[in-house]
Every structure is written in C-alpha cells, then in structure tokens.
Amino acid sequence: xxxxxxxxxxxxxxxxxxxxxxxxxxxxxxxxxxxxxxxxxxxxxxxxxxxxxxxxxxxxxxxxxxxxxxxxxxxxxxxxxxxxxxxxxxxxxxxxxxxxxxxxxxxxxxxxxxxxxxxxxxxxxxxxxxxxxxxxxxxxxxxxxxxxxxxxxxxxxxxxxxxxxx
Numbered sequence: 174x175x176x177x178x179x180x181x182x183x184x185x186x187x188x189x190x191x192x193x194x195x196x197x198x199x200x201x202x203x204x205x206x207x208x209x210x211x212x213x214x215x216x217x218x219x220x221x222x223x224x225x226x227x228x229x230x231x232x233x234x235x236x237x238x239x240x241x242x243x244x245x246x247x248x249x250x251x252x253x254x255x256x257x258x259x260x261x262x263x264x265x266x267x268x269x270x271x272x273x274x275x276x277x278x279x280x281x282x283x284x285x286x287x288x289x290x291x292x293x294x295x296x297x298x299x300x301x302x303x304x305x306x307x308x309x310x311x312x313x314x315x316x317x318x319x320x321x322x323x324x325x326x327x328x329x330x331x332x333x334x335x336x337x338x339x
Contacts, residue, residue, distance in 0.1 A: 213253065226255040233261050240271040247274065251281030259287045266293055272303045279310040283317035291318045298323065304332045311335045 214222045232238060232246040247265060250258040259282065266278035279297055282290030297310040311323035319339070326334040 222253070226250065226253060226257055229253075229255070230258060230261060233258070233265070240269075240274050243269075243271075243274050244277045247277040247281045251277075251284040254285050256285060256287055259285060259290045263290060263293045266297055272306050275301065275303070275306045276309045279306065280313045283313040286317065294318070295322075298335060298337070307335060308333055 217225065229246045229250050233243065233250070238246075243265070247262055250262065262278045262281050262285075266275050266282065269275050269278070275297070279294045282294050291314065294310050294314050298307050298314065301307050301310065308325075311325070315321065315323055322337065322339050324336045324338055326336060328334060
C-alpha cells in the first residue's frame with residue numbers, strides 16, 4: 174500500500190522516479206535507433222529542429238568551449254544534416270588545432286552532403302598536416318560522398334598511404 178510508505182517513497186517521489194526512468198529509456202531508444210534527419214525534422218517539428226540547430230551553432234562558435242563539447246556539437250549538427258552548419262564546420266576543419274575536432278568536422282560535412290563541405294573534406298585529405306585527419310577524411314568521403322574516390326595502401330613502416338583514384 175502506497176499510503177503506508179515512508180515519506181521518501183511518497184506518490185510524488187515514485188512518479189518523479191518513474192518519469193525519470195521512462196525518460197532515460199526513451200532517450201536510450203532514440204540513441205540506439207537513430208532516425209534519418211528528415212524523419213527527425215518531421216518528428217521534432219520544424220521550429221524545434223531549427224532551434225536545436227541554432228543552439229548547436231551558437232555552441233560551435235563559442236570561443237571558450239572545450240574541445241569535447243565542440244566535437245559533440247559538430248556530431249549533432251552532422252546527425253541533423255544541418256545545411257546551415259556547413260560554413261562554421263568548414264572553419265573548424267580548416268582552423269581548429271584539435272585533430273579530433275577536425276575529424277568530427279570531416280565526418281559531419283560528409284554526412285550533411287553539401288558540395289562545399291565535400292570539397293573542403295577532399296582538400297583536407299590532400300593538405301591537412303595530420304595523417305589521422307587525412308585518413309579519416311578520405312574514409313568519410315568514400316563512405317558518404319563518393320565511394321571509391323580514395324584507395325588506402327597499408328604500410329608496415331609508414332602510416333597508411335592514401336591514393337586519390339578520381
């Protein structure tokens with residue numbers, strides 16, 4: 174009987190905990206089974222989708238943000254396939270000192286599918302100073318933009334070489 178439970182287990186506390194558990198379960202399901210961006214936009218509604226993109230863009234442009242949060246914002250913008258984010262993410266790919274942020278930017282730009290972003294990723298394959306960024310950028314380009322554009326040549330004595338085929 175709920176009426177006989179101590180105050181720590183009142184109806185209100187039980188309802189709050191139940192709501193929290195249901196919220197966690199719903200979030201877990203959303204993360205495990207991601208929706209395509211168009212379905213997500215439809216489910217959220219255009220106003221909420223646009224607000225989410227705007228908030229992520231504000232976070233991305235924040236100069237004092239740590240790199241982990243910046244990567245998260247980039248990832249979410251890629252998942253949302255936010256075309257408004259192409260130019261700011263291109264800036265991260267070009268100027269950010271953190272290689273993980275640049276890798277996330279390459280992924281997001283390829284996922285978004287805008288030709289300007291795809292071109293920037295292709296340039297990163299050619300000119301980025303970091304071989305990890307080059308390798309990931311080529312991989313994402315092949316995966317999302319144009320399969321077979323880059324070939325990967327493994328080497329025991331040197332980092333994997335990337336050959337542009339087209």
